[in-house]
Amino acid sequence: MFKKHPYTLLLLLVFACKSYHTTQVQWTQYHFEEKQSHLTPDTSIQTIISPYKNAIDSQMNVVVGTNAVALSSKKPEGSLGDFFADAIREQTAVIFNKNIEIAFFNSGGLRIQGIAKGDIKATTLYELMPFENEIVVMEIDGAILLKILEYSAKRGGDPISGVRYTIHNDKPINISINDAPLDLTRKYTYATNDYLANGGDNMNFLKEIPKEIKNIKLRDMLFAYFKAHPEPLNMTTDGRVQLQK
Numbered sequence: 001m002f003k004k005h006p007y008t009l010l011l012l013l014v015f016a017c018k019s020y021h022t023t024q025v026q027w028t029q030y031h032f033e034e035k036q037s038h039l040t041p042d043t044s045i046q047t048i049i050s051p052y053k054n055a056i057d058s059q060m061n062v063v064v065g066t067n068a069v070a071l072s073s074k075k076p077e078g079s080l081g082d083f084f085a086d087a088i089r090e091q092t093a094v095i096f097n098k099n100i101e102i103a104f105f106n107s108g109g110l111r112i113q114g115i116a117k118g119d120i121k122a123t124t125l126y127e128l129m130p131f132e133n134e135i136v137v138m139e140i141d142g143a144i145l146l147k148i149l150e151y152s153a154k155r156g157g158d159p160i161s162g163v164r165y166t167i168h169n170d171k172p173i174n175i176s177i178n179d180a181p182l183d184l185t186r187k188y189t190y191a192t193n194d195y196l197a198n199g200g201d202n203m204n205f206l207k208e209i210p211k212e213i214k215n216i217k218l219r220d221m222l223f224a225y226f227k228a229h230p231e232p233l234n235m236t237t238d239g240r241v242q243l244q245k
Contacts, residue, residue, distance in 0.1 A: 007064040012105070015192035017089040018202065059122060059123055060122050060123035061123065062104050062121060062225075063119045063121055064120055064122055064137065064223060065120040065233055066119055066120060066233065067115055067116065067120055067233050068117065068232040068233060068234040069117055070116050071115040071233075072113065072114040073107065073113045075107070075155075075156040076156055076167055076241040077239070077240060078159075078237065079235050079236055080110060080113075080114055080115060080159075081107060081158070081159030081160075082159065082235060084105065084159050084236055085103045085159040085160050087221070087225040088191065088218060088221055088222075089103035089161040089191060090107070090225065091135075091221040091222075091224050091228075092137060092221070095216060096137050096214070098137075099188050100191045101177060101178060101190070102145065102177065102188055102190045103162060103190045103191040103192070104148060104152070104158065104159070104196075105159045105160055105192060106195070106196060106200075106201055107135065107155075107157070107158045108201075108237045109129070109131070110128055110129070111127060111129070111130055111131075112157065115128070120226070120233070122223075124180060125223065126219065128219075128222070129217075129218050129219040131153070132217060133194055133195055134193065134194045134213065134214075134215060134218065135192075135193065135213075135216055135217075136192055136193065136211050136213055137189065137190070137191050137213075138189075138191075138206070138209050138211050138212070139189060139209075140187070140188055140206075141186065141188070142182050142183045143184045144205060144206070144209070145163075145182065146172070146175070146182065146184065147205055149172040150171060150172060151202075153165075153172045157243075158242045160241065162178050163177055164179075164239070164241070165240075165242075166241075166242045167241065167243050168244040169243070171245070190238065192206075192212070197209075197211055
């Protein structure tokens, strides 16, 4: 190509050897106005889509549970995160047939800020967990657990079950695991999502630890939880993660 276009090669060499620096930045502000569309719906397309939309709506609008009080997502601790961590921990114990001592999840994985009081529909669970994340069980020692809590403390707290601690100066203190002090040498049964277990969100220290996987999505575990608990959900925070200034 360069034999046919010698000037192309010359220009590439010249520009590759030069360095550029921004001397001036000019900002332009644009104002957008929302206008009503005058387009009319295509009834033939609506006729094709309607049966599929109705089928999806009929499944998504199914009531799976009831909320006695509204759930909210907050830091360092929110009732939505407490509910999620506790529910997944319970269901993981059932699925893997073992005692799950700790469940931990990244707060960014919960994609809505709360669930209102009243009926909880299937669509709400899809909004909460739109990703295809699966549950993973690991055996971790106390030193790794401390790394996890240090990671979370710097972020201001994340959904967790089985652990109580205080965040002070972005570090975890007063740590207890199911009412027992943290033992750095002891092994703990730990549940999390596959994203974090595989090193997501800079949790690379988990990547090489052996994992148990049953290809079960977290969202499906929530459906199973509500099926096992038909009574109204009455979840409030319990002080498991506190902030000390």
